[in-house]
Amino acid sequence: MTGGMTGAGSVAPETPVRAGRRGSGRWRWGVFAVLGVYFLVPLGASIWYTIRDRREGGITLEPYTRIPGAEGFAEAFGRSLLLASLTVVIALALVLPVVVLVELRLPRLRTTVELITLLPLMLPPIALVVGVRSVLAWAPDHFLDTPVAEFMFALQEPELPWILVLVYVVLAMPFVYRALDAGVRGAGLRTLTEAARNLGASWPRVMLWVVLPALRTSLLNAAFLTVALVLGEFTVANILGFQTFPTWIVTAAGAEPQLSVAVSVLSLLLTWGLLLLISALDRRRREDLA
Amino acid sequence: MTAVPSTPSTAPPPDLHPDVGAAAALRQQPGVGVRLEDLTRRYGSVLALDGLDLDIAGGEFLALLGPSGCGKTTALRAIAGFERPDSGRVLLGGDDVTAVPASKRDMGMVFQAYSLFPNLTVADNVAFGLRVRRRGSRADRRRRAEELLELVGLADRAGRYPHQLSGGQQQRVALARALAVEPRVLLLDEPLSALDAQVRVQLREEIRRLQLELGITTVFVTHDQAEALSVADRVGVMRSGRLEQVASPDELYERPATAFVAQFVGTMNRIPATLGDGDVEFLGVRREILGAAPPPGAAIALVRPEGLLVEADPRGAGRVVTRTFSGATTRLAVALPDGLEVRIDVASVDSQELTPGTPVTVTPAERPALVAAAEPVEEA
């Protein structure tokens, strides 16, 4: 309740004290206990699974130290990182103008854009990838020996499968759009840009000097969510038959289950850590603004 | 928010003649008194209520006034039952209700804003209290809701949802909802602070008229002194969890008990003064002291803008800085030597030549002056 008297002008202290709600505490701790066990046990067990030395007993970090040198890891992880960066660039380049324009100039389009960016979240990625496969199959079936076919084959180069980038951009849209939209609404972009325009700044200048800095954290957030998505995406890569980081984990598990679990644990914890960091940055920024 | 009800059918107050109309039907037995005894409430290190004592007579309209964080809202919420005091008692009509939960206290509360249930129509909102008490049939409740909406001038909005109403209309509905259960006490928690200035004035007058009509004991929390002074029988000025003074608006204005009250209520000039033997000297003249004299030492005279006289004078030490016209009176800001600036109200007809830059002399009016020790008073 110490937080109750926050800030000037706050009139009502936050949570009211109500009589006869003693029971809610016990109920709450029950929820925490049950779900805490459910969520922490697999995590703890995975860690134990990877650090237990089965031959000699005791504890070893060997599965973790073995990761960088594991067969195929460097190649798959490197490829995934490259795919992730390309996806971030394209997704931001496509979505940022839309978010800004919808906020400033085209509010009528908001519902349409929101609906479109929601679709990839609701529609099964596996159905999308079946469709993509069908389109790609046109190259040998209908366009053989034309530039179109050449282009479509080039998209499927196993070293750098651009087709994955194209699909990942679509899959990332829900996250990118919402992160940027939240930023745009929170930044009071309309006032900022109007002020800048009023002071004589051109549109490109407004974009570069006003919009981008105001959206710094949400851009970072969007970029991070996209990277996490690409580094974890399995369905599309698996169905289209490309080797990426997640498909490598599954392949490697056959021979070395400990290694796969170790990589899984690491990727979950690292992603979580980075998300925490970004949310802390975001909060600091918001407090600065307030 | 600008959608002030403009049609003649809704804007004017309903028929409030004592003996006819809906209000008469609602008229209750004489209002119930409320008494707060030594109420203390602490949030961590902040003392929101510091031994608050307050007596509110049955049927009285009391305003609690003070800067934000002074404890006025906490006091109101303690009466409503949303805050359990750490110590002290809340008495309602002589009964100790300190331990009675909010839902059993029979009080009607109007919140600052956004308290209407968004999923219920206006009529269902008003009937909510009756519905949960299972009072009357569905039709009875419906009729009663309509009566109350009539009373607040919104009979034609019964079927709307809250988000379709303007802020002022929402607060009227909230008022009708609070009154529908015939509460023993009406509690108003800054009900006007989210509204436009014009609506605010109109609605506060309506609230007062209704309150007089129903004779219901009412506690009104606000940080706006003009609001408090204009509607209340008595105003309690709070600071740091305590009452500085409880008095009628006139008394509060004319005879503030403390420098804080003087500063907070109305506009007050603070002019350095020298204490004499039973009198005080400032701006070059001597005046009697109003009320108790402060302890010897540096002092300041507290003078209202209408308590200073100003005259154009080529050799005067003062200079008019700004001139703000507000109808019958005009307020001047006058710079005096030593960086002192005072505000003075003059009749607009007499102020034609007092344009900015005019040299003037300033004299206190011929009447006893309020004096305080020259300690710093925090900003209100």
Added chain:
Amino acid sequence: MLGTLPFFVYVAVVLFLPFGVLAVEAFRVTDPVTFDEGWSTDNIARITEGASGRAYLGSLRLSAVTAVLGAVLGLALSVAILRTRRGRLLRRLVLTASGVLANFGGVPLAFAFLATIGSAGVVTSLLTETLGLEGFTLYSMTGLGLVYLYFLIPLMVLTITPALEALRPQWREAADNLGASGWQYWRYVGGPVLAPPVLGATMLLFASSFAAYATAKALVGSSVPLVTLQIADSLQSNVVVGAENLGKALALGMVVIVGLVLVFYAWVQRRAQRWLA
């Protein structure tokens, strides 16, 4: 406006075109003898029978059960977090962790559970060695459901927390003040206000569970009847002629089911719109 053009073109080509092609080609068949191609509803007819039908049934059942369980447990967790005083750090920890698990879990989750209650899992060996318990297997519908909840509960927390935060404390206080009991508040105000977002979130959970592939693939291969696994099988089969087209029909069926769910969701939202600003 020119600035939005690339976005719409991109979406048309990479999102709508594949689904359009899917919808058309699900009706293509190849004759197994003559290799002639033609139009037919055979694929569509086939997806309700045999292995495909079982897969749909399995997927629908698993998704429905896990969506409802995930919604209930996620709602409870979200309420519990919001009720915790001084819970800001807890809230941030849970919300970020939810973000990771709900959206990016997939494969890693499968392995975490393999390590825990797989045949050589830590908890499995603990139970079988010390307690002599046996019988539960991760490689089943129940096991899969248990893993799915690991990302569905966080997904519920992520989607429903904003809605819970939007419940104004004034409503509860006003209800109290008017004499309502806690139950009456939830019956007349809290419940009706929360119902649309809770239902919407449950739909999202259903769609997410229905579409899940990575976890199932990594965990059970194709030993459990699920549509996603069935689709992957038919695409990767080089033996059966026309299997690819069956895969398209199966995928189209998924889209139709999700579409129906979305339509229902839109209908609910519209009803809620009556009183929502």
